Amino acid sequence: MTESTAQRARAEVSPNNACPIAPVVDIVFSRWTTPILWALNEYGRQRFVELERRIATITPKVLTQRLRQLERDGLVLRTYHPEVPPRVEYEISELGRSLAPLFAALAAWSPNLGTVEEARRAYDARQGAGGHSA
Amino acid sequence: MTESTAQRARAEVSPNNACPIAPVVDIVFSRWTTPILWALNEYGRQRFVELERRIATITPKVLTQRLRQLERDGLVLRTYHPEVPPRVEYEISELGRSLAPLFAALAAWSPNLGTVEEARRAYDARQGAGGHSA
DNA sequence: ACCAGTAGGTACCTAGAGGAAAGTAATGGG
DNA sequence: CCCATTACTTTCCTCTAGGTACCTACTGGT
Known part of the structure; x- marks a missing residue:
């Protein structure tokens, strides 16, 4: 239960x-x-x-x-x-094997992880520095 | 933080x-x-x-x-x-828009949800009934 | 008699994600 | 003067997924 x-x-x-x-x-x-x-x-x-x-x-x-x-x-x-x-x-x-194309699509997108990391660094720099106005 | x-x-x-x-x-x-x-x-x-x-x-x-x-x-x-x-x-x-093929792959797999439900019913019937041996 | 090893089961506990509800700034409308 | 609206923020609280640790049955090896 x-x-x-x-x-x-x-x-x-x-x-x-x-x-x-x-x-x-x-x-x-x-x-x-x-x-x-x-x-x-x-x-x-x-x-x-x-x-x-x-x-x-x-x-x-x-x-x-x-x-x-x-x-x-x-x-x-x-x-x-x-x-x-x-x-x-x-x-x-x-x-379960029928999920293979799904996993392939995931793997195909993984090169974009670098872009995500870059976006995070940019965001954190904007927020982390004195940038955010009152 | x-x-x-x-x-x-x-x-x-x-x-x-x-x-x-x-x-x-x-x-x-x-x-x-x-x-x-x-x-x-x-x-x-x-x-x-x-x-x-x-x-x-x-x-x-x-x-x-x-x-x-x-x-x-x-x-x-x-x-x-x-x-x-x-x-x-x-x-x-x-x-974000580059995720579209990923979502499409998800949607393409969704017809298999019926098979999952069926597998769940079969599993639950096996376990739920007096089937599981001591 | 005792230990090793497999494939878990079970009891207990903690961390943290998420929910509920109220607060906030600014201003227009009655 | 009070309320409503927007886009949150903050505080408090619950709930549960997951971790730790120990237990099980079974037998072969020593």
Whole structure:
């Protein structure tokens, strides 16, 4: 019940008011999902610890939460091997792979990051110096 | 100083470890920025209250914060008219407009939302019913 | 008997984002 | 004189995502 409450909370705050892309953003670009999907898409099927080590700054709890969410959304496939030390493998699903052009568009825009940094420096210089009038 | 702290915090938690698109996501898809950019892109130059009414569920404080952030990142242009009741107009910048293909890719993926909903129902049915073994 | 290792689960706690509501400056209108 | 309007700002408060730390089951190795 806790999870569904969280899901509903996320859904409630998303202001889909005539903004048709907000739900997609909620699903695909919620926190941590980008590096997870990217790692699965880039390095193929992996185990829990591999993902954990690759992302490095994520905690196992949150990684589990996000993987469950992605599995529920059908973007990730989970395979559980009931072996002696349990082994679980995660891979990106067909639906998840359909996000590839989206990620490509993201990557295509990334050269503009320099422009953003420049804009930030300019803005901070305007505000930071004695520039802002009373 | 509070704002820059928040910016740095966001930057710290983003695990850009070999995930080149994470910074773009941080800038473009941080909370509330999607509906704001979409509204500005869709309905053109607008005043503060127009945006506020259009998004409806956003509070003025957060709208101001997000607009400042977007202005600092160079995605939005702010024009202040020092009139008797102050008037401010916001419009999307050239850099912001360069996000259009990204948004188009988002919109192109949105038909898959049905598949996501279906996957969620299937997952919930699996877990919700007596299906999960002890 | 004890530890290692996997894939988490759970309880507790903190930090910080976001909401609610009131304040602010300036001025025209009743 | 008081109110309304605009575009915020500020204060206070809540809420929850995420972090820390510890726990689980299972078996093989020593």
